[in-house]
Amino acid sequence: MYLNNHTYYSLRYGTFSEEDLLQMAVQNGYESLAITDINNTSVTLNFFRLAKKYNIKPIAGIDFRNGAEPMYVGIAHNNSAYLELNNFLSHHLHHRIPFPETAPDISDVSFIFSFETVLKQEKSIFRPNERIGVDLKDLKKISFNHLIRRPELWVLCLSNTFRNKTDFNIHRLLRAVDNNTLLSKLDPLEQASPNEIMLPKQQLLDRVKDFPFLIQNTQDLIDSCETSFSFNAEHQNKKKFTESKAKDIQLLRHLCLENLPKRYPVVTPEIQQRLEKELKTIEEMDFVSFFLVNWDIISYAQRKNYFYVGRGSGANSIVAYLLRITDVDPIELNLYFERFMNVYRTSPPDFDIDFSWRDREDVTNYIFDRYGKNGEVSLIATYSTYRHSAAMRELGKVFGLPKHEIDILSDGKYDPTQLESYAKLVHQYGRLIHDFPNLRSVHASGILISEKPIHYFSATDLPPKGFPTTHFDMIIAEDAGLYKYDILGQRGLGKIKEATEIIKYNQPEKTLPDIHDTKPMFTDEKVNHMIKKGNCIGCFYVESPAMRMLIRKLEVDNYLLLVAASSIIRPGVAQSGMMREYIMRHKYPEKRKDAHPTLYEIMPETYGVMVYQEDVIKVAHQFADLSLGEADVLRRGMSGKFRSRNEMHLVQQKFFNNCLKKGYPEQLVKDVWRQIESFAGYAFAKGHSASYAVESYQSLFLKCYYPLEYMVAVINNGGGYYTRELYFHEARMNGGILHAPCINKSFSQTVIYKKDIYLGFNLLNNIDENSMELIETERNENGEFTSFQDFVNRVPLGIEQMDILIRINAFRFTQIPKRNLLWQVYSLQPKNKKTQATKELFPPPERNFDMPNLTSNPLEDVFDQIELLGFALSDPFSLTAEKVPDGLLAKDLPFNLNKTVSIYGYLVTAKYTKTHKKEVMHFGTFLDRAGHWIDTVHFPMVAKKYPFQGKGIYKLTGKVTEEFGFYTLQIYKMRKLAFMKDQRFV
Template identity: 30%
Template sequence: MARVRSTDGEGAGEWAWAPLHLHSCYSFLESCIRLEDLVEFAVDEGLPAVALTDRNGLYGAVPFYKLARARGVRPILGAELDLEAGGRVVLLAADGAGYANLCRLISQRRFMGLDPETGLQSDAGRLAPRFTDAQLTEQSAGLFCLSGHRQGPLARRLAERDWEGARVAAERLSRIYPGRFFLELFLHSPGDAAILRRLRVLGEELGLPCIVTPDAHYLTPADRSLYQVMASIRTLTSLRQAHPEKHLGGWFDLPRRDVLARRFPGERVAVANSLAVAMECDVELKLGEPIFPEFSFLDGRSPEGMLRALARAGLSRRYRTPTAEAQARMERELDVVCSLGYAEYFLIVWDIVQEARRRGICTTGRGSAADSLVCYLLGITDVCPMRHRLTFERFLNPLRLKTTGMVDIDLDIQWNRRDELLDFVYGRYGADNVAIIGSFSTYNARSAFADIGKVFGLPEREVRHHSKQLPHTAAAQIRSAGSRLVESEQIPMDRPPFDRMLPFVERIDQLPNHLGMHPCGVVIGRGGIEHMLPLERSAKGCVVTQYDMHGVEALGLVKMDLLGLAGLSVIPDTVTLARRANPRLQLEVGDLDRISQHDPHAWALIRRGDARGCFQIESPAMCSLLKMLGCKDLEALVAAVSVIRPGAANEGKKTEFARRYQGLEPVCYPHPSLSGVLGDTYGLMVYEEHVLTVAHSFAGMDLGRADLLRRAMVKHRGRDAFLGFEEEFRSGALAQGRAEEEIDRIWALLYDFCGYAFNKAHSASYARLAYQCAWLRSRFPAEFFAAVLSSRRGFYSQLTYVLDARNHGIGVLGPDVNESEAVFTTEHGRIRVPLAQVSGIGQESVRTLLAARARGGRFGSLAELLGRVTIPREDWIRLARVGALDALGPSRSQILCSLEVILWERAQQCSAELFSY
């Protein structure tokens, strides 16, 4: 690096240092520094190490660690913490023990501010945690402590000339971190010079070393305006409005060496101390090494031995007379699973599924897991991969796992009992070993425009109006949206203040603004996970990881996707209602896997497109496709679930597939070698697996390599990654004796298919559920619609389902205090509306009324009802007006009058009793 001269004549190029106090975008609106830009800056500047010290968290630690290591920069993991004694300090992990202690310390936030009665965290406890000296002391090993800047416990006191308070605070922290406590010297504005001198004097008096490391909130001075916009969003202020948490002026950039030398001309030793501390910090995260929980059900067996025993037992259960092909495939899959060290993972999933079935909770594996015969034999999935000719490599490809990490099995669970199964997971593996995986909410066009519009002073009404005119797209594309969409054209983007807003809207694209919860992800560890990754408590009381799913996977922790699915709730709820309507009916949810797949009533319903409420096939697009197909078998339904997706549908495959399926167009194959591969889809590429099988059959590619080709086509990797396989494909095809013209045609076919398509395993799993829904609806229509209405999560509104039920001759009965339940039920082929559907009624009132009826039986009169149940007057009126009390009187108007009289008399009586003392 070239030697740079500072203004005082000293060589700035000799000022080797390391930034140790730096906020990234993972401080959530306290910084606009992206991790990629930070590492690039460090490389350009020749910085040997950089610390990441986001406020009260390690949210970006894993991606920062990976990015820095990849570019040869030493990543230092730390955090800026708020103290109960006042102020903030910076903690830096020196080693693995320090990282573990920092994780534990941050995780203790989840116990701060808990309400002793509810166990939930108050807003004050959740949003403003304060760490005590006792907590710092307990978790002090392996950590360096820096005294902080303007908000530090020392600087705040010295600014007020409270020498004694500053001295006490410094001595306290130096006792907690002996030999590892440094006084931070800072100069963010000319006014900080006096505090800097006082800090230096305090350090000399107490014998404490000083360190120079600016508190960076943006990379360069040019980013200051963006930081001020983000700080205004965070503090709910306008752009120029002052706030204690906003730095409207000063220098909060990450200075280059020459700038650092000019700002701190006499602090060469303190600057050098930053590099000395950095070289002492060497945390090595063991990424990619699987960490499995402890099992209590192995009974002395090895995980591999137990998995093999379960799979072999499942082979006999699933197939009466297993074929040699099934036996060989099972052993091959088991060998791959065990050799990769994933036997424990399969056992965890099996354990959860077994418990779900024991409790009668409907669950099924989805996604590519259905490509695995072992998953089918364990009961994790319910689609036979032999029958549907599913490819195991699509699910578990050792070549892919080298770059993507652990294999992933997703479970769909009936949504109204998902929490029950989660409670089992917490109980089985220990609450200290389980947490909900976090996810980061990031800015898109709408959210960025809305937040920045408020900062620039736009009225709330105008912000909402214009935000709704923008598409759900990246904020970086907001200008192009104005020219592409009619709605967005109404936004005057070239007029003030919109013209000043848009550059900021584009620049905060994809920046995280807060931590949320993954919709279905759960992490399971061992020995307590709070030393492996930081945790916090959500507003709803759930313990959530500060790392997202990618960070959790990188650490090797087991990640489970337990997704609540409304469609799975409809099936068991329909069966329950059907048995209740007909006590002699012998039907269990498990029996649906053994029903005829050629039921004429179910297929007639599907062919008519009359499938409202049926999982996956009720949308207008699907109903139209099924009518076009005249669908009459499960294989066609599997194809329909996939052909509706963009990868196939955008290529005009819907019409072509329908015509070939109906025999209106001859079936032809792109190449004779593909007749066995594309036979079930009439010569058309429909599934993701077709990329594997076409590349394998036509070009002789290994299925593992073919899967990498398939992966290059999806996950938004773009066509460049896909084209990187072209040479391998062409050389393999030539070795198979294919002609150049044939190779060009098949490669073009794959290239055009590049997009998002369902994998066949996923399509088969969802088609199975769709058919079961159609079978149930064709036989128990009233019970089916009642279950759909209770789920409240269908494709259409509840009113649409009610009207559809009436169109099919199913009556709908209003709410009734003696007949209605907590959910929709049926009575003699008609649907009964629950009390909770009464507009405006409180849920506590509904619970109180149902509990009273369960204890004392039906209500014989209005007087009896009012005598046994106490709920707010407004709820009584609501019930009466909708007819829920009609059975207790001669007419609704008379009931309303009687109700008013009784309630008035009761109020008078209470008033008299109140003043009788």
């Protein structure tokens, strides 16, 4: 009877979840229920999945509204009808078109107009599939309406949006948030009737007993609805790559055998057996097309010369390796295919394929064009939910609280019992809307390629990315058998690709080896020595202070150890305390006896320490006797996505029961479980770590042999962990000569000529793209600029843009002082500013100016650089008001172990963290006067007394400590030195 139900996926309108709705139906005695969120199908699939659990017949529909104005409710009688409903909704969402008053003529869809809407529109003509929906408040009126003579038109269409008065209050608050208005000013037309509450079935029937035709018509409509979706039965992805599955299998085998000798010059029986086993499993599980589609995507990238990295658990597959989806050899790394695909695994296989951030959009376009001609392709949605801070801020504004009170509530540092009345209400209702969905956005990488049109499952939006996007998220997609293809963009690949291009023009005499042939890099002594020293700035995944510390402690000098380090650095291993244990057991073999014999036997490669996701499966299966399926549930539960699901709790209980039955000490079982829990979804699959290590080696190789070209590529691709200043510093440390932007040498991006590096115009604050384009275009077409006036004549820039170029000294080739140029520019600038450059047939003669005596300070360039670039190109240690004395350098720290020393450092970055007591402490990273690293630790008392005060030179006083060969300064005292003052503003 309730044909218009809204969950909280009717964003900023509904007040409960889809499961709450089903529980409500059971409690009130209903056997069927429609899900009709407003202009939204986010939860339809999950509603259908859960309905079986509650023995409720689910009905799919949509409540179509223009803003808050109801138009009609569409009820789908079958899957084809639901598809058409989604087509209709999506068309209007994509094009931002209001819904028409007249419902579309879609067979097998019942469109229900509310009685109020019928009266308002004076509607008297109805198609066979159109109905008049009656609410309880309408019962006294309908007997006097002329349409009562057509009883077949009428159905009960009751709306259900709240459970109680509290829900209604939440609804009003959400409507005020949605309308960006004070609650006191909320338009009544923007909110639902407080009577939209589900009544017990018998009570409802008693209320409408005088209108038996309403009950019968409604029941007939419900009985005619037979929409269904399969869950966990078979996947719904594209099922055929060629015209038949048989030809798909034939093609997959052909591709593998064709590439086998390219990947393995010597094909051993182990390799052959592994290949046959994988091909058999892929065919049995019906994922042949899945592999071929991924192969097709990377084949397109290869044709376009796009760099990519295939990673994730897909790297465990030799078939993926042979198809060049990944560059990780699973035989070399002993990666077992079952982690990626097996009949027991509850989660679908997936490949994460990274492309350069510059190329990803074109690859996505290719996928939509190639596979989505009939709407079979879409991106996946993701939802941001109300967390504490957002809830407090939004509700605080609705209640009209002043900003300082909202800030206090948002920070969460308050005593609820001491709040004023309105603040107390914000706190109360903020807790109630916690975790409500708030905004629908786009998943970072997921793309669906379905056998059926995507609208069979969901309507779609068209966000700013320009690609249709489902209303449901990846969890619901997986439940429905829609397994995503992950197409990601990252800057690391852009750095590698651009570096190879820069090397070709800057060192044309050099022959650059194939950057994709990484195996020789793994054994390159020079590269491995550089890694061991932690000289990894700018290199993918290995440049952060924490990674540099780990590499130094482990003395990483080979590929396999870097693979382990890539996973050990993850929070799951680090927070469990097992990162330190792994380092200990690696460096000191005698410590390996501390491992439990069973765990050491399960994980000999990692000395009995859980490092990879596979280790969790191994431990759960071999240590706790869980089945492979149960072990995979446990692995998935670590991600947090399924922690609340019942199957996760059952597996956890069985883990403990089995271990105790096997006679393991309770404390050991708790310790092992703590390690599993601490992973919390952060651990990498080994194949994933290996994929990261491959990309790391590519960037490390380029940095080792072509450091200047590589650093320019890093800068042009947005840098990395650090600010761009550090990457220029790294270039200088490798022999680069840095130059400020120059009108005749520079381009939009940074460029290198042998060892001379000219900063790009795009690094200048407030320079606009049009100015950069005008300069480049004019210089390319008509040659270098010969004088300042020649530039002004040829490039029509405004005063503000000219001011920036002059102050950064971009016209230094003229040898005219900056102050003189600034004085001239106002005289030379045309009164009527041109909008585009025009070549003069007879250029005006250069004018000579009788210039006043303009004095300047040598430090002016430095201060202009700091203002316009964010940093100076000169040595920061020369800019302090007090002279930095000669003294201790970073290289001297090992000779002062356990001594209290003072050293001067230039702050690079600081990490803020908390102790187990929730006290704030810091880790600092500095450069000494010679440009080498100083690493510091600031415990809570010191962190509070001597806080960081921004970028600059600090005098650091503390005790030199050492762990596993890595030296750190434990700070006791810290003082920032003042910089010289800009004399122009004194």
